[in-house]
Amino acid sequence: MRSTYALVQVALALMADRDDRHWGYELSKRSGVRSGVMYPILRRMLDEGWLIDGWEDQAQIGKARRPPRRYYELTDKGRIALGSLVAEARRDSRFRPLLAPQATRG
Amino acid sequence: MSELIFHVLAWPTVGVALLVFGFTPGAVLRLIALVFHRDDPRRKELLAELHVVPRIERPFWVAEQLEVALFDVLRARLVIRRTEQAERDPWVLPEDGVLDPRAVEVAASGERRVRLTRREQRAAAARILAHGGTAWTIAKRLHLRYSVARALATSIAIKNGRD
Numbered sequence: 072m073r074s075t076y077a078l079v080q081v082a083l084a085l086m087a088d089r090d091d092r093h094w095g096y097e098l099s100k101r102s103g104v105r106s107g108v109m110y111p112i113l114r115r116m117l118d119e120g121w122l123i124d125g126w127e128d129q130a131q132i133g134k135a136r137r138p139p140r141r142y143y144e145l146t147d148k149g150r151i152a153l154g155s156l157v158a159e160a161r162r163d164s165r166f167r168p169l170l171a172p173q174a175t176r177g
Numbered sequence: 178m179s180e181l182i183f184h185v186l187a188w189p190t191v192g193v194a195l196l197v198f199g200f201t202p203g204a205v206l207r208l209i210a211l212v213f214h215r216d217d218p219r220r221k222e223l224l225a226e227l228h229v230v231p232r233i234e235r236p237f238w239v240a241e242q243l244e245v246a247l248f249d250v251l252r253a254r255l256v257i258r259r260t261e262q263a264e265r266d267p268w269v270l271p272e273d274g275v276l277d278p279r280a281v282e283v284a285a286s287g288e289r290r291v292r293l294t295r296r297e298q299r300a301a302a303a304r305i306l307a308h309g310g311t312a313w314t315i316a317k318r319l320h321l322r323y324s325v326a327r328a329l330a331t332s333i334a335i336k337n338g339r340d
Contacts, residue, residue, distance in 0.1 A: 096226045096238075106238075107245035110219065124218070137228035141218060 077104045079160045079169055081112050082153045085122075085143075089150055092142040113143060121149030202235040203227060205243065212246040214254065266290075276300055287318035302329045 084102035085093060095113075099106050116122040123146055127139040145153070160166040206227050213220040223242060230238045276296050284291040285304040293301060302315045310318075316326035 094226075094229070095222060096229050106241060107249060110245075111249070135228075138221065138225040140225040140229070141222040 074156060074160060074163070074166075076166070076169065077102075077108045078112055079157065079166050080104050081109055081116075082156050082160075083169070085145055086150075086153050086157055089145050092144055094140055094142055098143070116149065117143075119149075119152070120146060121152050122146065197236055198232045202239040206239050209239070209242050209246045212250050212254070219250075284319055290320055293319070299329065299333065302326070303333050306330060306333055 080102040081098070081104055084098055084104075087101070095106065095110070098113075099109050102109065104112070113122065117124060122143045124141055124143050126141055129139065132139060157170075161170055206223060210220045210223050213223070227235065227239070276294075280291050280293060281297050281300045281304060283289055284293055284297070285301040285308075298319060298321075301319055305315050305318060312323065312327040312330040315321065315330055316323045319326065321329070
């Protein structure tokens with residue numbers, strides 16, 4: 072996948088919590104990428120096998136009257152791929168503004 | 178100040194607020210979801226995501242989804258549909274009034290559907306018959322009704338018998 076600003080942003084958001092489930096809206100908020108750009112990226116990641124998706128259990132929803140949401144989880148392959156993508160981005164001057172706050176955050 | 182509060186809480190204002198932040202986003206989103214293919218999980222995902230979007234943000238979020246649906250999803254679906262339609266449509270070769278041997282060859286092989294002139298159709302049918310085909314083969318490969326194919330086959334046989 073070609074490294075773009077949006078891809079790196081989504082990768083950073085996913086890698087910030089690499090073992091947890093990610094939800095579309097939260098991921099869009101956290102990465103700062105519009106859903107029109109983010110969902111095609113997620114779809115490509117699913118196709119590459121970097122992510123798996125699923126639907127929330129009814130038990131998780133509890134009493135909230137809403138339909139189950141779709142979640143995304145990083146696979147081992149995805150963790151490796153996104154790890155190297157982020158590492159590459161750190162070396163690339165194009166992504167410096169994006170990665171600078173990350174570096175200061177530790 | 179109290180007048181301002183009164184105006185803000187006036188029924189029309191409350192009604193508009195309910196419409197904009199309550200009813201409308203959900204209703205519009207349901208329409209937007211229809212743009213996605215029936216099997217696309219995004220259709221279900223969109224409707225579920227709306228429930229976690231804060232009410233104040235919903236109109237803007239739905240507007241964003243509308244943009245995505247119109248310019249990405251609908252456009253992609255139209256392109257796919259057009260491509261599929263083009264594949265189904267007969268292949269029209271340049272028509273110059275003369276018998277096009279390539280068109281005849283392709284049509285007779287049944288490789289693709291080709292729009293033929295009457296002369297080309299006859300030549301293709303003759304070619305099929307020469308290769309051991311029947312009226313049924315002609316009908317199938319040239320996309321003709323069986324009765325037409327049979328009439329064509331008979332006419333070719335009679336002409337060949339005369340020659």
